Amino acid sequence: MSGSIQDTFFEECEELLEATDEGLTAIEGGDHDPEVVNAIFRAVHSIKGGAGAFGLDDLVAFAHRFETVFDEVRSNRLDLDEKLIQLLLRSSDQLSALVEVARDGGEIDEAHNDTLLAALDEYIPEEEEDLTFEPMGLGGPAPMMDLGDLGGAPAEPQEETYRIRFQPLKEMYGTGNEPFFLFQALKDLGELTVTMDENELPGFDAMDMAEAYLAWDLVLVTKETRSKVEAVFEFVEGLCELSINGDGDAEAEANALAALDAMFAAPPAADAAAAPEGEAPAAPFEPPVPAPEPEAKPAAAEEKASAPKAESGKQEQRGGPKPTLRVELERVDRLINAVGELIINHSMLAQQIANLNVSDTRDVETELEGFKNLARDIQEGVMAIRAQPVKPLFQRMARIVREASAATGKTCKLVTEGENTEVDKTVIERLSDPLTHILRNAVDHGVEKPEDREAAGKSKVGEIRLSASHRSGSVCIEIKDDGAGVNRPRVKQIAIEKGLIPENAELTDGEIDNLLFAPGFSTAKEISNLSGRGVGMDVVKNAVTGLGGRINISSAPGKGSTFTIILPLTLAVMDGMVVSVADQTMVVPITSIVETMRGSDDMINSLGADGTLLSIRGNFVPICDVAGALGLYRESDQQAGVYLLVETETGQRCALAVDDIHDQRQVVIKSLDGVCGEIPGVAAATILGDGKIAMILDPESIIAASPTAAAFDTERRMSNAS
Amino acid sequence: MKTKVLAIDDSRTIRNLLAATLEEAGFEYHCAVDGREGVDMYPDVDPDVVITDINMPNLDGFGVIEELRGTGINSKVPILVLTTESAPELKARARGAGATGWITKPFDDASLIFALKRVTGAAA
Numbered sequence: 104m105s106g107s108i109q110d111t112f113f114e115e116c117e118e119l120l121e122a123t124d125e126g127l128t129a130i131e132g133g134d135h136d137p138e139v140v141n142a143i144f145r146a147v148h149s150i151k152g153g154a155g156a157f158g159l160d161d162l163v164a165f166a167h168r169f170e171t172v173f174d175e176v177r178s179n180r181l182d183l184d185e186k187l188i189q190l191l192l193r194s195s196d197q198l199s200a201l202v203e204v205a206r207d208g209g210e211i212d213e214a215h216n217d218t219l220l221a222a223l224d225e226y227i228p229e230e231e232e233d234l235t236f237e238p239m240g241l242g243g244p245a246p247m248m249d250l251g252d253l254g255g256a257p258a259e260p261q262e263e264t265y266r267i268r269f270q271p272l273k274e275m276y277g278t279g280n281e282p283f284f285l286f287q288a289l290k291d292l293g294e295l296t297v298t299m300d301e302n303e304l305p306g307f308d309a310m311d312m313a314e315a316y317l318a319w320d321l322v323l324v325t326k327e328t329r330s331k332v333e334a335v336f337e338f339v340e341g342l343c344e345l346s347i348n349g350d351g352d353a354e355a356e357a358n359a360l361a362a363l364d365a366m367f368a369a370p371p372a373a374d375a376a377a378a379p380e381g382e383a384p385a386a387p388f389e390p391p392v393p394a395p396e397p398e399a400k401p402a403a404a405e406e407k408a409s410a411p412k413a414e415s416g417k418q419e420q421r422g423g424p425k426p427t428l429r430v431e432l433e434r435v436d437r438l439i440n441a442v443g444e445l446i447i448n449h450s451m452l453a454q455q456i457a458n459l460n461v462s463d464t465r466d467v468e469t470e471l472e473g474f475k476n477l478a479r480d481i482q483e484g485v486m487a488i489r490a491q492p493v494k495p496l497f498q499r500m501a502r503i504v505r506e507a508s509a510a511t512g513k514t515c516k517l518v519t520e521g522e523n524t525e526v527d528k529t530v531i532e533r534l535s536d537p538l539t540h541i542l543r544n545a546v547d548h549g550v551e552k553p554e555d556r557e558a559a560g561k562s563k564v565g566e567i568r569l570s571a572s573h574r575s576g577s578v579c580i581e582i583k584d585d586g587a588g589v590n591r592p593r594v595k596q597i598a599i600e601k602g603l604i605p606e607n608a609e610l611t612d613g614e615i616d617n618l619l620f621a622p623g624f625s626t627a628k629e630i631s632n633l634s635g636r637g638v639g640m641d642v643v644k645n646a647v648t649g650l651g652g653r654i655n656i657s658s659a660p661g662k663g664s665t666f667t668i669i670l671p672l673t674l675a676v677m678d679g680m681v682v683s684v685a686d687q688t689m690v691v692p693i694t695s696i697v698e699t700m701r702g703s704d705d706m707i708n709s710l711g712a713d714g715t716l717l718s719i720r721g722n723f724v725p726i727c728d729v730a731g732a733l734g735l736y737r738e739s740d741q742q743a744g745v746y747l748l749v750e751t752e753t754g755q756r757c758a759l760a761v762d763d764i765h766d767q768r769q770v771v772i773k774s775l776d777g778v779c780g781e782i783p784g785v786a787a788a789t790i791l792g793d794g795k796i797a798m799i800l801d802p803e804s805i806i807a808a809s810p811t812a813a814a815f816d817t818e819r820r821m822s823n824a825s
Numbered sequence: 826m827k828t829k830v831l832a833i834d835d836s837r838t839i840r841n842l843l844a845a846t847l848e849e850a851g852f853e854y855h856c857a858v859d860g861r862e863g864v865d866m867y868p869d870v871d872p873d874v875v876i877t878d879i880n881m882p883n884l885d886g887f888g889v890i891e892e893l894r895g896t897g898i899n900s901k902v903p904i905l906v907l908t909t910e911s912a913p914e915l916k917a918r919a920r921g922a923g924a925t926g927w928i929t930k931p932f933d934d935a936s937l938i939f940a941l942k943r944v945t946g947a948a949a
Contacts, residue, residue: 111838114837149835149838152931155931156931279901279903279924291942502862564869
């Protein structure tokens with residue numbers, strides 16, 4: 104687990120180093136904006152913080168020095184002259200080098216490192232250095248906590264009774280500290296008896312809410328060290344009157360004093376990194392180091408001094424970070440393409456073997472099957488390289504919702520589901536804009552104002568649910584709000600005003616909702632600068648279809664709207680059914696096919712002048728002749744006798760009539776972009792086993808263009824409604 | 826009911842470390858990437874305890890404490906600050922603003938849980 108977090112750390116380092124470089128380059132170019140300096144300070148500070156967590160002492164020490172100089176700069180105590188800028192640039196390079204060594208192993212150029220450290224030191228005022236390297240704690244007793252441990256550790260733990268008097272000052276209550284919780288923490292250490300002292304409590308009339316009157320007397324019997332007991336009160340130190348008296352106190356104090364000496368004798372550089380909180384022995388990232396004996400001063404010092412050298416060994420012990428490799432995206436894509444060709448190649452080979460006049464091809468087929476499986480494995484492997492969880496994208500969306508809520512004066516919360524769903528990197532990148540737009544829309548137009556929500560009996564806070572899931576070979580992203588739903592009369596009116604539909608158009612609810620995606624449509628009465636910007640939902644739809652996906656909206660008045668985006672898992676390969684239509688071979692995406700059947704005459708019924716319906720188990724489904732939809736003419740007298748039952752996202756079913764079904768196989772998607780213009784009904788192309796090009800059909804747009812399907816759909820809805 | 830933690834830190838590494846430790850220990854973990862986001866998220870998350878970094882863009886840790894203590898929504902929520910060095914003046918300033926306690930980076934699981942125990946009474 105810590106390995107993967109360490110991976111993240113190194114990835115984050117890359118970004119932080121980049122930010123540092125960028126900032127320094129800006130400074131070198133004359134930009135002395137305080138925010139630039141601040142940003143660098145934070146970046147270096149973050150590197151230090153993370154490095155500390157993984158015990159990367161060299162890195163911590165260098166980052167600390169670097170950061171301190173920057174702190175001087177941002178506090179205007181140091182001028183950014185040419186000499187300093189050059190030093191900072193070299194230091195930034197050294198920081199990169201140290202990160203690299205920490206990650207990949209290797210040698211640090213100690214001499215160079217020391218030179219730079221010394222040069223940085225020259226810019227750090229003396230007292231500053233002392234202050235930051237102070238061992239720890241808020242002045243007094245905090246260091247004692249550590250020391251108690253150091254002093255008391257060697258002895259066999261013995262039960263001891265502590266009598267504790269605890270009287271909070273009124274200031275304590277302003278910091279969110281609660282006596283009750285402190286007692287609970289004490290109770291973890293041993294047997295605790297609590298007695299409340301309310302003697303100072305005045306009469307009711309004299310009582311002041313802001314005053315503190317109560318005190319407690321506690322008796323704790325524990326085998327834990329005194330430092331553990333004191334540590335419980337660390338946060339309230341100075342905010343209460345506290346006395347802790349143990350049985351064997353005199354001895355413990357002597358040990359503590361000796362340990363205090365040992366501590367200050369240690370070289371300061373190691374302290375910042377090597378002195379954790381009081382409970383050091385439990386530290387998961389450090390190999391167990393025996394508590395140094397207080398009297399063994401030199402040993403303790405030596406241990407710390409040798410820590411940096413031991414670092415590489417320490418890393419091995421932890422198994423080291425999981426190595427990652429940054430690869431240009433283009434190389435991965437080349438691989439994906441090659442795998443695609445491999446799959447095509449397999450199909451060709453299989454076909455040619457089938458064409459050979461050999462009686463027994465069983466052995467070859469077995470090998471061929473193996474070939475196919477390997478090709479699939481490689482393909483999945485390559486796809487996994489590009490797959491990323493949608494979590495970061497979703498997290499960004501939470502921010503979008505917050506911003507949008509603030510800008511509109513509404514209160515919305517975003518609930519996310521399926522954040523670990525993995526999707527192709529390009530898909531994630533290109534989803535960001537459409538999702539942003541939909542979410543802003545949901546806040547702006549979907550969710551009502553708090554007072555309206557209350558009036559409608561809803562919670563004041565609007566809920567927008569963003570979910571991702573894998574659904575039969577596709578990725579499904581859903582954005583669901585609990586707002587007012589689509590205002591259908593208004594949408595229809597606008598569509599008529601804008602000439603998108605004729606005035607007397609009879610539309611189903613679903614069709615009205617989907618008008619939102621029509622080019623140039625915007626329901627906002629005035630273009631708000633949030634979801635407006637002259638960009639409509641048509642842009643969202645284009646972005647989604649550009650990814651080979653579909654988007655659909657469903658809405659219930661008063662209850663909210665749901666946008667559903669269905670995307671292919673990968674942009675490179677898909678499962679398709681190879682069919683023939685009017686002597687041409689075509690591919691229909693498997694994901695859209697519900698079932699296939701061979702039709703007989705008695706299953707066909709006519710509707711109107713030239714519409715036909717297919718009767719399936721008592722239900723009627725409009726038939727859409729693919730050849731007709733694509734404008735193809737059959738030369739032979741072959742009939743379309745095979746039906747692919749497909750279902751659109753609106754739940755509309757349609758039977759695509761084709762001539763025959765040949766095969767079901769994986770095909771490599773070859774985009775037609777730049778080859779020819781958009782062909783209605785055709786999504787892309789592929790190369791089949793025989794080397795021929797076949798069009799990949801888009802059933803949705805074929806159905807949309809089919810008059811029978813549209814007429815039937817309207818009729819069906821009307822009869823449902825009545 | 827799980828104890829809800831809202832962690833505010835601009836470092837992904839620290840957020841991941843906190844998430845790993847806290848989720849394993851049974852806390853409900855929420856995080857924000859800077860002070861502004863943390864304060865904005867606060868009402869939604871309604872945490873039992875806030876852990877915040879000091880050095881952050883947009884709104885720093887002191888700002889977070891001041892805003893949360895100033896809201897009056899829950900001016901008593903425990904707030905722990907994350908500090909790299911245990912620089913006394915940082916702690917004093919944080920406490921002056923109303924911080925409940927602090928966690929020194931690098932932290933280990935035990936000290937993190939112990940700090941939470943002392944301000945929420947919960948080990949999870």
